[in-house]
Amino acid sequence: MSETTLTAEAYATGLLNKDLPTEVSRLRLLEQTYDPGTFALLEKLDIDPSWQCLELGAGAGSVAYWLADRVPYGGVVAADLDPRFIDADHSPQLSVRRMDLNEEDFAPGSFDLVHARAVFMHLPRREEVLQRAVSWLRPGGRLVLEDVYFLPAEDSPYPEWRQAQRAWLTALAAQGIDLAWARRTPSRFAAAGLESVGVAVTPGGLGIDAVQDELLRIRLLQSGHSLVDAGLLTEAQIDRARTLVAHVPAPDVSTFLYSSWGRRPTADRAVGPGPRDIA
Template sequence: MSTPISEYIFSDAQNLKELERLQAIEQIFDPKTRQRILTTGITNKWQCLEVGAGAGSIAQWLATIVGESGKVVAVDIDTRFSANVQSSNLEVLQADVRHLALENQSFDLIHARYLLIHILDFEVALSKMLDLLKPGGWIVIEEPDFSVAKAIVGENRMCQSFQRVNLAIQQMFADKGMDYALGGKLPGIFQKYDWQKLSLENDTPVSAGGSGIAKMMKMSTMQLAQKYIATSKATQSDIENFYLFADDPNTSAIYYATVAVIAQKSDVKLNPVALV
């Protein structure tokens, strides 16, 4: 059964606040994403698929890399913020990747960041992406793992609230049948396939209050506060303490890890073991 678009946790976010959050993610994480993609050897003429295009920065960057002889297709269930990203070799599609119909198209590179964690049947989305990948093509997937979140330095009451908000994040995903620690499971998922090359990265920064990651997580919490409170794992007081913690330059925490997989598809047809 497919997850309805309305179940995306940020689907009811206000336009301006959601754009601000997406742009914060781009500012923080795009440099590392670009480095990962460049390790594939991407060059002009490549055909690329960007899944979950967000505000469109990576899709636009890919379009400059592949040049006029290449092409980028950017797909998102919500194209509010990517539809106006313009380039002659960039096509933006509003679609669910699980049901994406692209006639006779395959790709040299497929990239997705922070996408699969929001999809109940994420293995369907992943399988669809692998089907669209050319033999010898590359896939770069980056997913968060919130299970490593930990307050390290801060007042005791704020550290306790930080932990309760993280428990609320876990419960919110669990109530939807999703896994807030999906990123940490990516290596096991990908190792069930036959790859020519496979590399893994785990980026787990310790972030001070007021840093980019802390500010971005505060933005997310402001949008999702009522959903967190509805889990009964965190209170309004915990939410407010989380804001104070995220703003305070004297605090530090691990907010989450980003686990990345960079894999090259075998030249022969993949024979995956069933995902669990």
């Protein structure tokens, strides 16, 4: 079995697998948390109604739906290893494709916009997939990748969160997730030949708002038993972390969502809006 097949399986059977009864709620909370920032960023790209867009790792579908509503003369491909939560009937502009990004490709120059959120961090050969994603853009097309950068668990002011977060990060890393890839993304965009590269960050963590606290509560519920089985946490530590999530005295930022963007150069290097125009 190849490394990539193993890792696709790691996602399909791991801490975020879609057979878990709470995973669809977790994905929807992720959307509620990050969609406002994602939509504000994409809005600044001046999406043309004829654009062809690709949403990679489309999850529960909100970004693909949002894009489909903006391209009445174009189209959106929502691609995912397991697209069971995406409604293919949302729009005639939307098509859903079950695919493993590690293994499968699109024709070069197919898309005006390629977007992915919280996906590349999961891919074992993310740098190679990034090169391929650039090739899928037409000249002048935009790549927007968003991934989570995790701050060190040890820096949390709350001991019970330090324990829970350390266990969570250990389990994510064991599943093959790169906890720091997000920070490297803008530099990799430049290395891949993209221009007008820019980045924005969105904080995540405890006590920021009710949606994020619910996301963390569900995460503890969903992953708690796996973390105990792996010897990373005890039931008592999970209970303490759960109590903290319910009554956190002040926010504790533990992640940054890095949103990176860049544009494939046109043959004549004509310029459009620069990075600060869409930041």
